[in-house]
Amino acid sequence: MTNLTTLDAILKTTYIGPLNELVNNDIKLMKRVFQDNEAVVTGKNFTMPLHIGRNEGVGARLEGGDLPTAGAQSYIDAIIPMKHLYGRISVTGQTIRAAKNNEGAFVRAVDSEMKGITRDLKADINRQLFGDGSGKLAKATANSSASTTVTVDTTKNLRVGMVIDIINNSGVASVNGAVITGITGTTITHNGTAAAVTADSYIYRHGSKDNELMGLKGIISDVDPNAKGLQGIKVAENPVWKASVLGNNGTNRALSLMLLRTMLDTIETAGNGKVSALYTSHGVRRAYEALLQAERQFVNVMKFDGGIETLTYDGLPIIADKDCDANRIYFVDEDAMTVLNLGENGFAWMDEDGAILNRVDNKDAYSATLFRYSEFATKARNAHGLLADITEA
Numbered sequence: 001m002t003n004l005t006t007l008d009a010i011l012k013t014t015y016i017g018p019l020n021e022l023v024n025n026d027i028k029l030m031k032r033v034f035q036d037n038e039a040v041v042t043g044k045n046f047t048m049p050l051h052i053g054r055n056e057g058v059g060a061r062l063e064g065g066d067l068p069t070a071g072a073q074s075y076i077d078a079i080i081p082m083k084h085l086y087g088r089i090s091v092t093g094q095t096i097r098a099a100k101n102n103e104g105a106f107v108r109a110v111d112s113e114m115k116g117i118t119r120d121l122k123a124d125i126n127r128q129l130f131g132d133g134s135g136k137l138a139k140a141t142a143n144s145s146a147s148t149t150v151t152v153d154t155t156k157n158l159r160v161g162m163v164i165d166i167i168n169n170s171g172v173a174s175v176n177g178a179v180i181t182g183i184t185g186t187t188i189t190h191n192g193t194a195a196a197v198t199a200d201s202y203i204y205r206h207g208s209k210d211n212e213l214m215g216l217k218g219i220i221s222d223v224d225p226n227a228k229g230l231q232g233i234k235v236a237e238n239p240v241w242k243a244s245v246l247g248n249n250g251t252n253r254a255l256s257l258m259l260l261r262t263m264l265d266t267i268e269t270a271g272n273g274k275v276s277a278l279y280t281s282h283g284v285r286r287a288y289e290a291l292l293q294a295e296r297q298f299v300n301v302m303k304f305d306g307g308i309e310t311l312t313y314d315g316l317p318i319i320a321d322k323d324c325d326a327n328r329i330y331f332v333d334e335d336a337m338t339v340l341n342l343g344e345n346g347f348a349w350m351d352e353d354g355a356i357l358n359r360v361d362n363k364d365a366y367s368a369t370l371f372r373y374s375e376f377a378t379k380a381r382n383a384h385g386l387l388a389d390i391t392e393a
Contacts, residue, residue, distance in 0.1 A: 028319050029129050029216075029279060032334060046340050048078040048231070048379065052240050078377070079232035082342045083133075083213050085372045087121040089113040091357065093364035117370055121347075124205075125213065127157060129376060130279075130323045132218030132225045135208040140166070140201040141186070146194045150175075151187045152203060158188060163206040168198050177206050213376050216279065216330045219337075220384040221245065231377055241381050244270045248389035252327055255287045255390050257295065260313055263331055263387045271382025273333040278318045280329040283392025285311065285320040290393050327390050333383035342373035 053074025061067065091110055128135075138152035150166065152158070160183060166175035178192025188203075210226070218225030222242040224234055233241045244266045246259070267273040280288075289311060311318045324330070349356045350369040357366040378384070 028321050029126070032277065032319075045082070046080045046375070046377075048080060048377065050076050050078050050233075050379065052076050052238055076233060076238060080340060080375050080377050082340070082373045083211060083375050085121065085125065085213070085374065087117040087370040088367055089117050089370075090360060090365050090367045093366070121370060126321070127323045128213040129215045130217060130321065130325065131212060131215040132221075133212055133214040134202075134210055134218075134226070135204045135212040136202045137164075137205065138203040140197050140199050140203075143199050144197045146196050148178075148192065148194050149187055149189050150197050150203075153186065155183050155186055155188065158183060158203065164190065165204045165206050165209065166195075166197055166201050167204060167209055168202075169200040174198075174201060213374065215376065216332070217325065219243070219376075219378050219381060220330050220332070220386045230381065240271075243381050243383075244385040246385070246387050250389060252389050252391040255284065255291055257291065259387060259390075260329075263329075263385050264314065267331055267333075267383070267385040271380060271384075273331075273380070273383030273385070274335065275316060275331045275385070276334045277332050278313065278316055278329050279324055279332060280318060280320055281324045281326045281392065282320045282322065283326055284329055284390050285318055286393035287391060288313070288318060326392055327388065329387040329390060331385040331387065333380070336378055336380040336383040338377050338379060340375050340377060347372045 051073060055071040055073050057068045057071030059068040089110070091113070095110070137157040138154050141151050141153050144150065158164075158180060160180050162180045164175065164178055164180060165173050166178075167173045174195040174197050175190060175192045178190035180188050181191050182189035214225065214230070218230060220243045222235065222245045224230060224236075229235065229237075230241070235242050244263070246263055246266065264275060267275060292311075310320075318329075347370055350371055356368050358368070359365075360367050
């Protein structure tokens, strides 16, 4: 007879195996970096020792002169907290009862939910990997009076049905746990209480503020992503702890081969980085392809697993990703990146109490929770670079 115990077994045997593959597939940054650079850690935080300074006890002297003062290598510990990622589904009691007579019916009923939450969590992780850990999805463009509509700078990461918070720079929430009910141009409508929103307010997934994975925007920068610095290290206290950034004071300029070469040379000089890939937006990739055509350069492509092809520069793949911010190219030394997982690699279903399916309070329904405890980190921040303010095509 089918019961909750056998249904839990179905969930484990049917879905737990493929989950890692499903979640990693087609995530360009995650697939290239996570697979070969993951580490399992224990404890609340992970400590990573970093070499930040040479022994300066060297020098040239006249005959009979005093020897150089002895020095030592300089090290510092990076303290990296784990981030907690979740995805939940719910199955009604009616669905479970139907499964008592037809086990296959249960599998079919939950199949779309299991695969759906996998795709959705995958998509959200990919977005986080290009962020700065803050969880900011969009910014209010102006002060507004009490209303359920808000005008923002971009709706790229917003969707109808998303549960959001709107919080200003002082940490005060004007909207908490509202659902986006409409998007028109750059204006969103939510079902929360009408509230005034100030121009220093940002849109976040509900409860996610400052809890997301660190991403390229926070790592490949020359400033601290937050008050604690990156991985607990502040640029002001350790000037070597920053990436090389070549911008144009916020004014976009045409991409050139000289800019690309200068960026690579700057990284090599600053941190001895060995860039392995360039990550950018589709618009910048188009600008690069147009540049090659204008310069009458041969358009080289590189083929990845699965037959996917991408443009290259100096033998390095130029990877366009929908989640990358516009007008920038990240130069990434992927060997200097790492993914830290708490307890075990990859994703798992929450079943510490012995069951994947758990009763929802006061509902004829059961829920299951997919989770992963991880963080994205770098072993050498100065091994990377950012070419900013590039005009898109």
